[in-house]
Amino acid sequence: MQQYFIDKFEVSLNEHIPLSELDSHHFINVMRAKIGTEIKVVDRKGFAYVAKFVENNEPIALLEIVRSVEAISIELPVNVTIACGLSKNDKVDTIVQKATECGMNEFIPLALKRDVVKWTGNKVTSKMERLAKISKAAAEQSHRLVVPLVRDLHTLDQLIKKANSFDVKLIAYEETAKEGFHSQLAEVFRQLEPSQKVLMVFGSEGGLESNEVEKLEAAGFLACSLGPRILRAETAPIYFLSALSFSLELDKL
């Protein structure tokens, strides 16, 4: 069943609600919905409902809330923010899409020294809008109950300033792997408690400079290995979130 997010904090049974213009277009023209088609909608509080297509007020599809959907645990038990350096081409798009599927709650694009690309001027705005769209579409596709927030571009200093609001702060750092220390991540996962806020920093293709790592470590970040193989910039966040999901959602049962 197709899922869409609706921009209301609360809905009630039998209420008629409109889909956004963009979602209406997708629903009517791409999914080829007919009057009577049922879909799943999620409100801004993360409650899910089955809704029925009752009226086509082009360009808006009008839905009627039919019943609430029993809450099953779709969201990771902890709240994860991924901060990533600016990789080339569409790699940041890929990271946001896949990390959304894998349970990320927030994404922070991070300007690092070794980034091969820079986001400046109009590029920042258009990139942000694009990433927000990707995050929403991926959240709908993977039936998430929240749309991950895409934050503004941060410098490392800006990230460090706001890092105090996180319970656990991590860095994916290849050099840690080279030294053969592979156990930190499992140790961190074992100590996580429900609803804690986790921030993990990833470099772009260029990686992190050692003095960037030192700055982060001085601010309480822990450098972690993601295993013995070298992962591409866009693969590392997926590895991390998959390992976290496995550890907290499949292994601790």
Add this chain to the structure above:
Amino acid sequence: MQQYFIDKFEVSLNEHIPLSELDSHHFINVMRAKIGTEIKVVDRKGFAYVAKFVENNEPIALLEIVRSVEAISIELPVNVTIACGLSKNDKVDTIVQKATECGMNEFIPLALKRDVVKWTGNKVTSKMERLAKISKAAAEQSHRLVVPLVRDLHTLDQLIKKANSFDVKLIAYEETAKEGFHSQLAEVFRQLEPSQKVLMVFGSEGGLESNEVEKLEAAGFLACSLGPRILRAETAPIYFLSALSFSLELDKL
């Protein structure tokens, strides 16, 4: 340090060896190597060496073996084959690239009933050649010691026939997740022993038909959940390999 595979079973110190024409082109023209540049080479047995660029016999770069590289454990402790339905666009390319980074040993393209695309005639040959190239390049990039083998296109019956050679046979099946059974994969990982052969089957975007799952289960395959969120066809194998790597390489230390 850049890594290339060399097509020899054994090399000795001070031996002069040529890179393949394709790798020579990459080394000289893309990496802009100069005489004296050192790189890492891996022979067909998986032994790694530092080699020095000694002569440019265009189009071939000639290297001298300088020293052997101490073996560190780069490969997963078990041998993993990923069999995937035929997804659209470049999704199978993505799976082979990322699964290679994450430690896969063999890839089997699998023709399933709900596949949106079919591979027929010349398409099969060109797809296979393309996937073999992707696997080799990704293995070099992630400093693997083996290049994952890309097998011929299999039907489900062909796959089942050869499944007896595997110690553990798994299916990624969404319906298992919907029923709330999330613990099988962790249980399987706990029982794995070094060097065992693992085969995991993934559907394409269309998923697996229930009678395909029944056929596999009758042949000893175990259906497993990859967590509560719906993953795209190209994300599921990465989740699986990341979870396996975390479990065997980071958590069991």
